[in-house]
Amino acid sequence: MLAAKGVPVFKLYGETSWPTPDLIHCESIPERSRLHDWEIKTHRHGDLAQLLYVQAGQAHVLVEGVEQQISGGALQVVPVMSIHGFRFSEDIQGYVISLAKPVLERFTPLLEGKPMAQAECYWAGDDRRYLDDLFGQLTEEYRQQRPERDLMLQSVICALLVWLSRRSRERVQHIAKPRERGQQHLDHLTQLIEQHFREHQQIEHYARQIGVSVAHLNALCRQLTGQSALQQVNQRVVLEAKRNLVYTSMTIGQVADSLGFAEQAYFSRFFKRATGLTPKEFRLHPRLTTEPQ
Structure with missing residues (x-):
């Protein structure tokens, strides 16, 4: 059985019905x-x-x-x-x-x-x-x-x-006590990104929703993840782009549009900066991505 985005959904792998009365x-x-x-x-x-x-x-x-x-x-x-x-x-x-x-x-x-x-x-x-x-x-x-x-x-x-x-x-x-508040802010950011990553919001928007300054949010992100807040947002956009390119038959233009890009060319440049491959190259060879920083 296939999911909406083309990823097979099974009860157990290769089976569409649960093979046992047990849970x-x-x-x-x-x-x-x-x-x-x-x-x-x-x-x-x-x-x-x-x-x-x-x-x-x-x-x-x-x-x-x-x-x-x-x-x-x-x-x-x-x-x-x-x-x-x-x-x-x-x-x-x-x-x-x-x-x-x-x-x-x-x-x-x-x-x-x-x-x-x-x-x-x-x-x-x-x-x-x-x-x-x-x-x-x-x-x-x-x-x-x-x-x-x-x-x-x-x-x-x-x-x-x-x-x-x-x-x-x-x-x-293992996370030090002083980090607990920062981790809460990071968890909040992750939730907001999941809700709004297609909207290309400025980092100021996320910082305002969390109740911290942009500088403080970026410092927390770098301390706890090694990435800036913008890199966190872009990483989520890239993940969704990869899923769509591999698991759907959407055209590259449709993928770009679904992710809020006004132009396919801009999406292609963004994707190549993030992965080292154009969307077309990634669709053909998804395991060759180099993931440059």
């Missing part, structure tokens, strides 16, 4: 990926999130435009509706756990870290044996029909989510 689905990574030549192409899920746990081998992970290579002892969170794809080495070992929305809605209010809301990769570190045991127990319980099976599945899932929530909070706690 949880568990399988090894090789089970599905070997059927597709070790590559799970770009897609998304409308009503479930996933946990990809790599125990051995290599996985090339793409989630919402961010690519990385992960290996043994890594746990990748794939939130609901995020665009993602994977490519695995043939010696890959690990698991994919899919959680339907009702499961997330049951546990999320109890978790302070909100671990399933953002695409994050967590390294097991000293907890690797613990995670191996949890995923092994979950898989064994999932494949058998024993008394209280559903309760045990939920218990193990709860333990996994608690582990993720604790690790998520640890990341936040």
